[in-house]
Amino acid sequence: MKKILVPTDFSPYADAALEFARTIAQKTQAEILLMHVYLTPVNWSKLSIEQEKLFPDTRAAIKQARILLADRVRDTTAQGIAATDYLHFSDGKEQLIKFLGLDSIEMIVMGSHGKYGFKQHVLGSNTYTVLRKSHLPVLVVRETHKAFQLKKVILATDFKIESGRAFQKISDMVRLIGAEPELLYVNTPADFLENSQIMQLADGFLAQFxxxxxxxxxxxAYKVERGIIQFAQNTGADAVAIITHGRNDLQQLFSPSVTENLISYLDLPVLSLNITLPEDKVSRI
Structure with missing residues (x-):
């Protein structure tokens, strides 16, 4: 892995994501790109130094943001991890999704409030946008006081051919960060299958992918996310991985809302990969 993008608003939730990213970077020799987007009242990049003085509060906030970024980069490099910072000025019209094409980024690690607070997180709509539109694996983590470890990851799948290439990518990603993926099929009343039918699907899917x-x-379980949560909790999983689809009209593929519900109700990191992948983005890691 070359580079991990960690968006930050300097909150405890974003710092938890950075700590998790450091753990992954140490295992994969990846570089961390720590990015902060600061909203400015005007197009800051076009202002002269004299014009900047007209906005003393903004200048002070930008100075503080640079200090906070530098502190986190210094703490990261002190652990032997390559790290750079990126401070971007925005007038509010740009979304985080714009920056996912930055060179060599292979994974995004973001923070979350957790239960009930996810939509109101400072990273807020950006996090939802990334989950729904990113072609890269997105790992969303909660603030926690537990030691970070990734050994057992539950990879929820429906064994559909449409998700095959994404399954390969996310499976490789899980193994790359040092974990062992265990596959989970949630059998719901709406799409009920007998166990023999499910295993037949699994055998054909795994033979190909x-x-x-x-x-x-x-x-x-009654619902997919309920089954994933219960199984992960009952088996002592360290994280959950899931493949989602950006469109809600494709039946029997997990929608982004399933991932969002997992993030809200499951006290574990959630790794998500959108099945809608451009052809040049689905190569094996």
Whole structure:
């Protein structure tokens, strides 16, 4: 892995994401790009130094943002991890999704409030936009006082051919960060299948897209996210991975709302990958 993007608003939630990103970077020898987007009242990049003086509060806030970024980069490099910072000025019209094409970024790690607070997070709509539109794996983490570890990751899948290439990418990503993916199929009343039918789906899917030996679990629940949450909690998982689709009209593929619900109600990191991948973005890691 070359580079991990960590957007920050300097909140405890963003700092938790940075700490998790450091853990991953140490395992993968990746560089961390720590990015802060500051909203300015005018187009700041076009102002002269004299014109900047007309906005003393903004100048002071920008200075403080540079200090906070530098502090976090220094703490990161002190752990032997390559890190750079990026401070961008915005008039509010740009979205974080614009920056996902920056050179060599292969993963995004973001923070979350957790239960009920996710939509009101300072990163807020940007986080939702990234989850729905990013072609890159997005790891959303909660603030926690537990030691970070990623050994057992539950990879929820529906064994549909449409998700095959994304399954390969996210499976490789899970293994790259040092974890073992265990596959989970949630059997719901709306799309009920017998266990033998599910295993037949799994066998055909893995014969085409699997590169390793995966444990396959079947769990019955009223809703997909409820099944994922219960299974992850009951089995002591360290994280959950899920493949989503940007469109809601494609049946039997997990919608972005499932991922958002997992982030809100599950006290574990959630790794998401959108199935709508450009052809040049689906190569194996």
């Amino acid at each position: 699997g590169s390793y030996t995966y444990p396959v679990h079947i769990y019955s």
